Amino acid sequence: MAGEIRRTAHLPEWKVKDVAELVEMISKSRVVGIVGLREIPASNLQQMRGDLRDNVEIRMVRNTIARRALEASAPEIRPLADYIEDQTALIFSNDNPFKLKSLLEKGKKPMPIKPGARAPKDIVVEAGETSFSPGPMVGKLQAAGIPAAIKGGKVVINQTITLAKEGEVVSAKTADILKTMEIFPRNVGLEMRAAYEGGLIFKSKDLTIDVAAQISELSAASAKAFSFAVEIGYVTPQTIVPMLQKAQTKARGLVVEAALPVPSMMEFVLAKAAANAKAIQSLTSGEVAPAPAAAASAPAQAKEEDEEKKDEGDTAAGLGALFG
Numbered sequence: 001m002a003g004e005i006r007r008t009a010h011l012p013e014w015k016v017k018d019v020a021e022l023v024e025m026i027s028k029s030r031v032v033g034i035v036g037l038r039e040i041p042a043s044n045l046q047q048m049r050g051d052l053r054d055n056v057e058i059r060m061v062r063n064t065i066a067r068r069a070l071e072a073s074a075p076e077i078r079p080l081a082d083y084i085e086d087q088t089a090l091i092f093s094n095d096n097p098f099k100l101k102s103l104l105e106k107g108k109k110p111m112p113i114k115p116g117a118r119a120p121k122d123i124v125v126e127a128g129e130t131s132f133s134p135g136p137m138v139g140k141l142q143a144a145g146i147p148a149a150i151k152g153g154k155v156v157i158n159q160t161i162t163l164a165k166e167g168e169v170v171s172a173k174t175a176d177i178l179k180t181m182e183i184f185p186r187n188v189g190l191e192m193r194a195a196y197e198g199g200l201i202f203k204s205k206d207l208t209i210d211v212a213a214q215i216s217e218l219s220a221a222s223a224k225a226f227s228f229a230v231e232i233g234y235v236t237p238q239t240i241v242p243m244l245q246k247a248q249t250k251a252r253g254l255v256v257e258a259a260l261p262v263p264s265m266m267e268f269v270l271a272k273a274a275a276n277a278k279a280i281q282s283l284t285s286g287e288v289a290p291a292p293a294a295a296a297s298a299p300a301q302a303k304e305e306d307e308e309k310k311d312e313g314d315t316a317a318g319l320g321a322l323f324g
Helices: 013-028 042-051 063-071 075-083 097-106 136-143 172-180 211-232 240-258 263-284 292-323
Strands: 031-036 056-059 088-093 109-111 123-125 148-151 154-157 161-164 186-188 191-197 200-203
Touching: 013 056, 013 063, 013 088, 031 075, 031 097, 042 109, 063 075, 063 088, 075 191, 075 200, 097 191, 136 148, 136 154, 136 172, 161 172, 211 240, 240 263
Parallel strands: none
Antiparallel strands: 031 088, 031 191, 056 088, 109 186, 123 161, 148 154, 191 200
């Protein structure tokens, strides 16, 4: 519940009204966030507000007013005031903080880097043809440390070069040539500092997650869990059908292997029996000569072989009669 708004004799009425309005918005919003606005041109800010209109409401007020509004709100949201500094705005949304942070990141625009600023990442100029016409541009590129030349009537950069490494201060000459080449190393937009939802305050770093990677990991875990549940026979509405299908496949295999006379499976049982009969028939149709080393015991072996052939022949004959 929102707390009382303290009024003092020196506090103008318009400030009291602004604070009261913010307190009401804070109490009605699912998510309240603090964002930074530094170095965002006014035209870009207007475009960002338009792009986010369906999901986010942005209120730009003085830091003192924003702080007063938070301090006059419910106790659990008051620590959000600690993130108010520099150029700040309050944002209100019904989206969860993670989705809100993602929306703000997607809304950032590439911007030229200013002289004296630190490179947010390695600034690399790739080798290859450029869109510049031969002329003074070659000398300008070379003066900035870029190995350029004229080849085939075009300005070509001979090799890939890193103009500034992450964290290095960018010189005026480098900033100028990067702007001319339309290389914009900075993504400028609303910087989420912290957000409140459901009694919890999330810092910016807590909201930075790779959604695609998380979904991929969850999908893989779900597939493994599903396979494990089916394997151990753990019954759920999702596993019962594949479990029954697996049991049916095993049951059919057992019936065919054991030659059980199940009416619905007789076609498969007889097919296997026919295949076995053909295999036996092919074995009994050939003659195998006795090995020389066994010549001494030929009479006894001959008798045993005759009995085995008789038994196999009877078996083949019986199966042949069974299958026609």
